[in-house]
Amino acid sequence: MLTFLMKRLVAGVVVLFAIACLTYALLYFSSANIARNILGEYATQEQLDAKSAELGLDQPLIVRFLGWLGQALTGDLGSSWFTGQSVAGALVTRLPVTLALIVTAIIVIAIVATLLGMAAAVKRGWIDRVVQTAAVVGDAIPGFVLAIVLVTFLAIQLRLFPATSSISPDSPSSAWTASLTLPVIALVINGVTGAAQQVRSAVIKQLEKDYVRTLRSRGISERVILFKHVLRSAAPAGLTVLSLQFIGMLGGVVIIEQIFALPGMGALAVSSTTLGDIPLVMGVVLYTVVIVIIVNLLVDLANGWLNPKVRVS
Structure with a gap:
């Protein structure tokens, strides 16, 4: 396991x-007008x-x-060229919002998709047809369209939720x-059916294997077979899908945060890229890549625990 972990960390x-x-390198070749963006259009050439x-x-x-690399290795990512705020400080205030949104959505997706996928695989019939149809529809409808619909009906017309967010790290839990709630619902609707489809396929594949028939012949209850044996064997496929959805949400959540005015990483990434704020852009990229690496590492460890063959692959 240690060798397995070290290989993943090095990679x-x-x-x-x-x-x-x-x-x-890409930012370097697009940094021609940064000084002009900072000083304004009336700055002289000497000032630029x-x-x-x-x-x-x-x-x-x-x-x-x-x-930059020498500073980054010491933990110093510099300061924003436009606001003077430290990059680490800007990220620390915004990262919790994005992570809270994505982690909550992934947890809900994992629970609902597992239940739907297993029900579709075991019961088949109309549940199976609904899951397969919903998977196609869910993939076809962009998350931001769902977000706009939710804002229009539940926030603006019914006023059950705030249309825009005003949360901060020190806001009470009720405000969070x-x-x-609405951004999470939008992400869950967009992702749950696709994950349920993958769980369904993995569970059906496991149910067709010989060990399931052996367990049934021994008189073991169907509930124990499903949740102790089949679900564990099918879990790696579900975890892989969830990890891919998590990574996709890190990029796709930009639009969701803009619609709901959430002060997360998405808005920071858009504004810093537009202005050409290289230290801030690099900070956003590094934090995002580190999160992706950690998520992939956790999924690899979980898959290795569920299936020892993964550790030697």
């Missing part, structure tokens, strides 16, 4: 470094040159990257619940 570090290099020299924009790519 994650390599991926993190490669993405950091590629992102910084001075600001570029202050920010190191006049230095070669490799020099700028190595300077009210602000995150």
Whole structure:
């Protein structure tokens, strides 16, 4: 298990470094007007040159990257070129909102998709047809469309929830619940049927195997067979789908956060990229990649625990 874990960690570090290099290079070639964006359209050429020299924009790519990398390795991601706020401080205030939204949605999706998928696999009939049809419809409807519909009916017309969010890290739990309910519902509706379809297929595959017939011949109850044996064997497929949905939500949640005015990573990523705030963009990218690496590592460990063959693959 230790070797398995070390391989995953080394692979994650390599991926993190490669993405950091590629992102910084892309930002370098699009940083021509940053000084103008900071100082405004009436700044003189002398002022622009001075600001570029202050920010190191006049230095070669490799020099700028190595300077940033040296600071990042010490935990210092710098400060925003536009607001002066530390990158770490900006991310710490916004990351909890995004993570709370995505983690809550993934937990709800996992529970509902497991129950629906198992019911469709075991009962078949109309439940199976509903799950398969809903999977196609759910994949076809974008999450932001569902979000707009929920805001229109439940927030604006019925006024059951706030249309926009005003939460902060120190807001009470009631405010968090009210602000995150509609975004979570939008994400869950968009993702639960696809996950249920994968669980259904994995459970059906397990039910057709010889060990299930053997367990039944021994008089073991169907409930024990399903939840202790079949579900454990089918879980890796479900975990893989959930990890992919989690990673997809990190990017797709940008629009959801904009619709509900959530002060999360999405809005920060959009604004910093638009302005060309390189330290902030790099911070968002690094935090996002680290989260993805951690999620993939946890899924690999869970799959390795559920199926020892994974650890030697």
